[in-house]
Amino acid sequence: MTDTTPETGPKLAPTTWVNPLTPWGTAGQDDVTSVQAPDPRQPWDENTAYKAKTYKVGRLKHYIVWPAHGAKLWDRWRWWPTRRNLLHIKGLYNRKTLKAEKKILDRRPVYWAICLLLLAIAPFFFPESMENTLLSAGAIFGIFAAINVCWTLIVGTASIFSLASYAVVGVAAFLTTWLSANMGLPWYTLPLIGAFMGLAMGAIIAIPALRLDGFYYALLTLGLNELCRVFFTTSSEFGSASGGLYGADTYISDQWEPYAQSLTGYYGAFLLMIASLFLFRFINGKRLGRILRMAPEKREAFAEACGVDYRRARVTIFVLTSAALGFIGGFYAAQFGGVAFQIFSFDTVLLGLAMITIGGIGKAEGAILGTLVVTVLDKVMIDWGPIRHFSIGLIMLGVVLFLSNGYFGIKKQFNAWRDKKRGEWRSIRSEKGGEALPEEATEQDDKDELFFRRFDKMQRDYLKGLICPEIIEEHRRQPLGQHSEALERVCYYFRRAPMEDKYALHHDHAKDRYKIIAFSGKRGVSPRVVDDREYDNVGDAYHAIFIRRVHDLMES
Amino acid sequence: MDITFVIINAIVVASIYGLLAVAVSITWSSLGLINLGYGFVFSFAGYCAYVVAENVSEFPAVVAAAGILGGALAGVMICLLVFIPLHDKPNFTTRGMIGTLAISLIGSQALLMYFGPRAKSLPEIFGFWSVKIFGTVLTSDKIGIVVCSIIMLIVVVMWMRGSRRGLEIRAMMMNPHAASIVGIGIRSTGIYVMAMTGAMAGLAAVLLSQTYYIAPFSGLTPLIKGVSIALCGGLGSVSGAVIAAVILGLTEAITSRYLGGQYVLITQFLVIITILIVRPRGIAGLLDKAREQ
Known part of the structure; x- marks a missing residue:
């Protein structure tokens, strides 16, 4: 029987076990060659250790906590005449010190203010050598940022993928220039006339957008x-020969010195950009924007079923924004x-x-960042x-x-990617074999069962390491009685097995022979015969059962 | 200007733009990619033909083959750079369109840097001869252009109908998801489609350069015309694109005959808008069956 000894993993240190019953003379055998059983807590510690690599970054937002001003935790102070607080602030008491503290939940207004302030004071920090280039690039940046913020409203908020925004700006600019040059309109009327032209043009272009x-x-x-x-290139009224149409009245006077002219242009464009940001805020952040956030692409039918008239909202935004683009066109003419x-x-x-x-389609900050990058590279x-x-x-x-x-979508994309990777790592960590997979575990009501399976797996892993020819030989020589530690641990585990399919011996009194049977584990259901082989004495039969169980253990 | 002359001109131009339109159409319907990089494919193929004509041989078939191969190469390049990395990502349609535009920007600038802004011209492929039919003089290049583009179109349609690859492409057109389930590789089919449509654009470049010059940005007008025709005919339909090319060609001819050349785009555009308002998915497009991607 011993030739079926399974090959085990790492070699354990051999030891000689002295039976403590030797002095009384009741031990079957005195000195037994066995193996040193390792500490059984070791697999437990290995299995319960947290092996996932941890990083500092996490899902938690790291807020800066500010001290509260005064004793009040919060107040209802609002900016007249709006109903807004300046910042979204949450007041709280520190759990340890019990002091009143506050944290800013939405810090974007702070960043906006800092960035806009930087843009506002930037002209005073431009190096002398590049002042002219930078100021004219800044003016172009302001105007293009305004156009792109409006375009973002069309493409992002209204989800109308229109590529004609620059056409609207251009048409308004050309027509207002022509009007100003030929009819002598003053510069302050140009943006307004441009806005009406943009409105008309937007209304015309919007018709196909409905279908x-x-x-x-x-x-x-x-x-x-x-x-x-x-x-416009081929028509002679619009200056086909000179590469453009010039001669409109402008708010930048020729008599000023060049630096003042550039500076006025810069701040004019800057104000236009701020105005477009307000337009974005008032369309995207208010009713129209909220309606359309409910009706993203491919889910229009659902929104419609909820009573959202998304077409009307889209076309309204489109026409309003076209008017704004026309205004920008008129401003462009009045600037240059x-x-x-x-x-x-x-x-x-x-x-x-x-x-x-x-920068990322659909976000005002994206439009402005993108404009900044491209303008810096281009101009x-x-x-x-x-x-x-x-x-x-x-x-x-x-x-x-x-x-x-785009750039401002990185955070969301990174979070999604990290969640995906986490899921993958979690599924790699959960090994099969007795232990439940995480998705099975959620469906199991009796959590004890899960813990038992986990513990059982660890124990089996440990015991598998103990199986070696030495303890099998020891068991063969003396199946009952006290054994060395390694063998004793294995035997305890075997004896504690549940009754279902547990091996036992059947003694045929007439022939005085033994057979291996297995219990059914159910009351009233008789055991089944496992093997036809019969054994002459009870010791051999015990050992045969032991070998069977070792096999079962090694294969589990 | 004689009306028959104008109509013949319109047919010649329409047959070239029709090639591009069919290319745009097939790419959209099989891959779901709005390829606005055909402008670059067009210029690239033109320059390939130019380089071969300068350095290797001016033999017509060689020049035309160089253009076709160059177009196919540029198409495969776009496929490898944009379609294959992006086709299973979120927002594929928008990102794919912007990606092809970026390729077109990069490619045109690269051509500009390498070849300089001066326009190049190709040798006359079809020689100098003319035929008189029913009192109208047909010059060699016009006959050659029309015949070549019709042959190319027929070859492509036959290939799509008869070959294994064509079957795969048509399966992708019908239902890309089901096609990928039954074992048609999206990526490999993408390479075939882009090579084939690129070859069509390459031939169109060689044919158009018989009339115009090759410049880094010369692909833009053909692209916009081709896209308009494809749009009008219904994206995904070859027959629709052919009908639309004929209609728009006739519009161009009639406008330039009776109103004047500068109104051509306006009338064409009005025609396109009218067609699209009546049939939002083009002449041959089905109303309810937008390509889902």
């Missing part, structure tokens, strides 16, 4: 842009005294798309030559390939 799906509309508006370009055909070119649309993509790094557009294209491609929604 067409997102990308059909995108392609259509791309064509519209090209149509505007060809129309005219407009070039460049505004209709495919490159402008491409760069604009790069601007709103880099400040002029000595780079054609590499500028090349690198803008590379950034755009990189953003599209690696980020699901």
Whole structure:
């Protein structure tokens, strides 16, 4: 029987076990070759140790906690005439010190204020050598940021994928320039007239948007842009010869010194950008925006069933924003005294798309960051030559390939990725074999069962390490009585097995022979015969059962 | 200007733009990718043909083959850079479109940096001869352009109908999800589709360069025309694209005959908008069966 000895894992240290019953002379055998049983707590410690690698970052937001001013935890003070608090602040008592504290739950207004302040004071820190370049780039940045914020409203909030925003701006700019040059309109009327033109144009372009799906509309508006370009480039009234139309009245006087002119242009564009941000806030953050947040793409039917008239909301936003774009067009004319055909070119649309993509479509901060990046590359790094557009294209491609929604979508994307990875690691950690998988465990009502299975697995792992030829030989020589520690541990485990399918011996009195049977574990159901083999004496039979159990253990 | 002359011109131009339209259409319907990078494919193929004509041989078949191969190469490049990394990511349609636009920006700038802004011209592929039919003089390049694009279209349609790959592409058009379940690889099919449509754009580039020049940004107008035709005919339908090309070609001819050349785009655009308002998915597109992706 002993030749079926299984090969076990690491070799255990051999030892000689002295039977403590030796002095009384009742021990069957005195000195037994056995193995040193390792500490049984070891597998428990190994299994219950927390092995997942931990990092500092976590899902918890790390808020800065500020001391409260005065004894009050919170107050109802609001900014007249709105119903708003300045910041979303939560008051709380410190659990240890019981002092009143507060934390700012939404810190975005703080960041906005800091960034806008930086932009406002930036002209005073521009280096002398690049002052002119930077100021004119800043003016262009302000105007394009305003356009892109409006465009974000159309593409993000209204989810109308229109590529004709620059066309609206361009048409308004050309027409107002023409009106100002030919009819002598003063500069302050240009944005208003532009706004009406934008409104009219928006209303016309919105008609197909009612019927067409997102990308059909995108392609259509791309064509519209090209149509505007060809129309204005070829018509002689709009200065087809000079590359643009100039001569509008402008709010920047020629008599001022150049620095003052540039500075006025910078701050004019800056104010326009702030105005567009307010427009964004008042459309995206109020009723229209909230309605449309309920009706994202492909879930329109659900929103409609809930009573949301999303088409109306989208077209309203589109028309309002087109009016704003027309206003920007008029402002453009009033700022630069005219407009070039460049505004209709495919490159402008491409760069604009790069601007709103880099920061993340649908967010005002994304539009402004993208505009900043692209403007700095395009207008400040002029000595780079054609590499500028090349690198803008590379950034755009990189953003599209690696980020699901631009720079400001990184946080969300990273969290989603981390959750996915966590799930993967968790499923790697849970090994099978007696132990329950996490998804099974949630369906098991009796959690004791789970703990028992876990413990049982650890115990079996430990006992498997103890099985070796020495203890099998020891058992063969003396199946009953006291054994060495290693064998004793194995035997205890075997004896404690549940009654179901537990091995036992059947003694045939007539022939005085033994057979191995297995209990059914159910009352009234007779045991089954496991093996036809019969044994002459009870010791051999015990050992045969032991070998069987060792086999079962090693295979579990 | 004679009306027949104008109509012939319109047919010639429409057959070139029709090729691009069919390419845009097939890419959209089988891969769900709005490829706005055909402008770059177009210029790239044109420059390939130019380089081969300058350095290797001016033999017409060689130049045309260089253009077609260059187009296929650029198409595969777009597929590897944009379609394969992005096709299973969220917001694929938007990101794919912007990605192809980025490729087009990068590619055009690279061509500009390498070849300079000066336009290049290709040798006359079809020689100098003319035929007089029913009192109209047809020059060699016009006949050649129309015949070549019709042959290319027929070859593509036959290939799509008859071959194993064509069957896979048509399966992807019908239902991309089910196609991938029955073992049609989205990525490999993507490479075939982009190579084939790129080859069509390459041929269109070679044909158009018989009339115009090759420049880094010369692909833009054909792209916009092709996209408009594809849109009007219904994305995903070859026959619709052909009908739309004919309609828009006729519109162009009639407008430039009776109103003047500068109104061509306006009337074309009005026609497109009218068609799209009546049938939002184009002439041959089905109303309820948008491609889900």
